[in-house]
Amino acid sequence: MFAKKNLLLSLSISILFLCSLFVFIWTEESYNTIELTSIWVRNHFGHFYLYLGLGCVLLLLGIAFSPLGKLKLGKRSQKPEHSLWAWIAMLYSAGMGAGILLRAVQEPIFMQQNPPYSSNLPAETLALEYTFYQWGFTAWAFYGLFAMVVGYALFVQKKKVKVSATIEDNIYNKPARMGIDIMTIITTVFGLIAAIGLGTAQINGGLNHVFSANMGIETNIILAFLVSTLAFISAWKGVNKGIKQLSKLNIIITLLLLLFIFFTSDIRAILVSFVKTIYHYLIDFIPMSLALGSYNPGIDFLTDWTFYYWAFWLAWAPFTGIFIARISKGRTLRQLLLGVLIIPSLGTFFWFSVFGTSAFQLINDWGTYNNEFGNVFSSIFVFFEHYPMATVLNSITLVLLIGFLVTSVDSAVFVLSMFTDKGKKNPKKKHRLIWSVFILLATISLLLLGNAKPDIDILVAVQKLLIITSLPFAFFMVVMTFVFFKNILKNYRSLS
Template identity: 30%
Template structure:
């Protein structure tokens, strides 16, 4: 077996039947169980979350730290000059569009949901020390930076780099199975490959669904604030249906016309909102604390990154926060990895890793400082000065986490207009996340086809909406967290194997370059050693094909 077989399955014209059927059956069983046995589902979700997070939380921590170490090694290693494609190839997308799509795929709704609420939550209930103090404020920013910082983007970067390398450099399909070729060989086209891709589909589905669920909760909070719309499960399910239809429309427009344009629009609105908060907020404090927050984060990154609560006597805080985040990002990593690999052709490994690691976190850290840091500072100032009235941000977080950003905007001019912009941004993030994830899942279930049929994309977009509705009905935020943690665990194992496989592939790549005594610096050598001809008996046996079994 030396190829990936795809064929017609009912209304779906091009699918890898083992991956598609297994994924669809598992997801359908999950939907039926959650919809028909609502109370039992909530109990099962919580028990599964507790078991995985308490028993294997250390493993999640080890995996994300390994990806960061590996990323730093790649930057300074001899592999940094290897290009993802022909050695003289230029990037497919310009830097601005690349950053926009990278940022949209990698963070999305979570930024708006947690950007204000998370620092406030850690400030009022820190895992260590006394609450609502200066020390608690610094700790809150350190933890927020940890959860959205270097570890996250190193994780995304390693998965994306593995996919991009084996696809563009070696000529394998753009699928998770391809990253394990140096270890499994042709077995990736059989049961092992089907299993790995199915795990990626399952993880992607529930990682994205968690984000969609958070987005709907916050949209509902915004609509309640602006227009008095009831905040309940009925409204949330209606919102899921409406926005899933928007995602379907975007999917039919394709990567360049749909997803790329939405990503560019998201970045534009993000810059507008961030600039507004900096200009009309405590500007001097934001820039001062931004510099200090980065220093504190870098100083604490090793102890915080390896902290396991082993001496605290209980592990409830970390399982609800750090372990949840690591599992969430791991479950997102197949989706983000495939998507980022898809848009990164032509970049060198060093350029790729530096861009993925540094560009998004600079924007994220400034965002968390401007929104969350400013909110925490308001509460600190009100507590220190009896003449100041508390802005009520802590109470807002306690009542409804998603409402924190809308409450913060009450301290700014043009409150209603800005809150409406925030709701629009959440909808756009929602649509971008949904259509990007549907595109990626369809690629995985069609054997790595980079342009899968649109009808299949629509099917997966609808499935995401249905699962988000089921999880919200079966326990809200707690059920969403449970789904992320449980689905992320098996793929964490795959990531460890993937990094080892990447090192094997890169070492053989360098060996071939050394043998040929050239770096593909001319047009002729680039054509002669194109990605589809880049082979060696010590590396791979040659690029496989996606074969349509209908032919």
């Protein structure tokens, strides 16, 4: 009976369940298939990801500074639904979250020790520049594009909250539109499970490091249950009472942590690195984005880093972009696009400048580097050992990791619920419960699978899977953007 009432929800969960069951029964075969397919995608479409990323950045900047940027998401007289501070806190918590803690030290140090390509720049500057590149404008352009298109459909065209709603006036086939929504849900769930798996692994790694323990799969499952439960409570309360308040708290704690490291490190060196790296990032952005000539780090490096990041951002783009659209009512396209592109990017750049530059100086003081920051799950905790109040810093980071994971999951649960509850802006609470429970079960299955087959790194498999599952979205974004332009130009001419 329920399947007839809600075919989208039933089909999506059925497909996800069957995929999980197939992987569990034929684990090695599934892993090998994922590996071979990801290599095929990399070889044939890897650079397409790069072109798409650059195209999104240039497109959004063009729209923001054009007359189209004056168009408002809502009525002309309508004011923004949320304050600038609350808006930034929510979009950043949903869009990045735990990732900046996961990579704060490990990625800049890896790039310093393993330069992506030959350059006349100092190794430290190049390391930060490439880190900026992978966490900067392109990631937020993917989010911003979805936020713009969905926000326009939602608040101007008065459509339902579904990705298929952005093209329904041009694609009349209902099964095709449902296929788009199912693809959106599946990609979102895969991206979310990968993020939760990595996040709980880092929390576990931090606990093991801080307490010199050897906590295993049981701890990961407990952490996944904790994150999913808190996310459900937040999503149950809704945007204003749950998600907004938790997002604000996350950002306040993050800023305090950032400022502590900033003021107890070499402030001048950090500021010089920040300014210098931003300059080179802006100058080199286009050749880096196209991997042109001497800026090409090679196919293996691109696969392990850039292609994976682009696929991850694409996997998160539907639910993050739709969530940003949902909280952007009353803002102009210019405010939305410049706000999404610039503000969180600058915040991320400063974050990596503080942690990266401070870690570089630690290595210089040591004289030798023995891969102390090589473990992605414990690197930031090793880093804190060299600062005052290390125990307090580690404890705050563990709480913050949980908080960021919760705000990512609750945003995704809310958006998935909007999808499956007929595109309603405020979905029924039973949908929030269904998706909270299903995401928890799917995450536990993933963790158990990784433990059942120790010779297979299931998290790496999911990362490679994202490169595959994000490909349809990469093509769909082109179609979606074309339809959006057609609609917005028609509306702009009618208003002129």
